[in-house]
Amino acid sequence: MAPPTTTFSWSDSAYTTPAPAPARSAGIFSEIEIRDILIAWFALGVAFFLAQTGAVFNSSIITSNARIIYPILGTDYKVTASQVFLIALFSVGPGFVLHELSHKFVAEHYGFWAEFRMWPVGLVIALATSVLGFIFAAPGATYISGTNISESENGVISIAGPLTNVGVGLVFLPIFLLGSGDWKVLGFVGLYINMFLATFNLLPIMPLDGAKVFRWSKVRWATIFVPLVVLILILLSF
Numbered sequence: 001m002a003p004p005t006t007t008f009s010w011s012d013s014a015y016t017t018p019a020p021a022p023a024r025s026a027g028i029f030s031e032i033e034i035r036d037i038l039i040a041w042f043a044l045g046v047a048f049f050l051a052q053t054g055a056v057f058n059s060s061i062i063t064s065n066a067r068i069i070y071p072i073l074g075t076d077y078k079v080t081a082s083q084v085f086l087i088a089l090f091s092v093g094p095g096f097v098l099h100e101l102s103h104k105f106v107a108e109h110y111g112f113w114a115e116f117r118m119w120p121v122g123l124v125i126a127l128a129t130s131v132l133g134f135i136f137a138a139p140g141a142t143y144i145s146g147t148n149i150s151e152s153e154n155g156v157i158s159i160a161g162p163l164t165n166v167g168v169g170l171v172f173l174p175i176f177l178l179g180s181g182d183w184k185v186l187g188f189v190g191l192y193i194n195m196f197l198a199t200f201n202l203l204p205i206m207p208l209d210g211a212k213v214f215r216w217s218k219v220r221w222a223t224i225f226v227p228l229v230v231l232i233l234i235l236l237s238f
Helices: 031-053 081-109 120-130 151-178 182-201 209-216 218-236
Strands: 067-069 078-080 113-118 140-145
Touching (some): 031 081, 031 113, 031 120, 078 081, 081 113, 081 140, 081 151, 151 182, 151 209, 209 218
Antiparallel strands (some): 067 078
């Protein structure tokens, strides 16, 4: 089934080129979609690992599996390079995958076509910036198409991703508050990354989710965005 044409798409503009052709299997996801999600998930895990360890400039961190001081939580929390990589995968992964799937499932709930596609250039940018100690993550997007998509439907589809990140972050909160050692690190990273992803994606700048939510309802946008900014500032104070 080819995606239908649209006059008001999730990207807030009419398609000038065809949306990615779906490759549906008998299940919920196509094989291409599963492949792209897994590649983007792994690439983001590597990017966060490189940003945290600086392994590109100090390869001995990997070969010797030396203990690394986790900067945000202080000198009491030291983890190995392999542990940092696992923490990156299991904190970034749920936030990224569930964010995109929430867009997909909400769009399909409204009866629209929706599939995730990775953006190879965005993955390269994420890996390149991670070498500098920060990450500009734009691994891909959920392409959504359908006829007569209303502004409110567009807003709900868009806000679903950031709200999912908030929910995933709250799952990590008790792990951070009650855990110790590696578990505390995992809890903090999972909490921080998901709240950061929610905040970043709610910036009212196209093509981010926040631009579509802001256009739909400035009150709803501010109600979620402002507390998230305050929370991020609190987390950065640790």
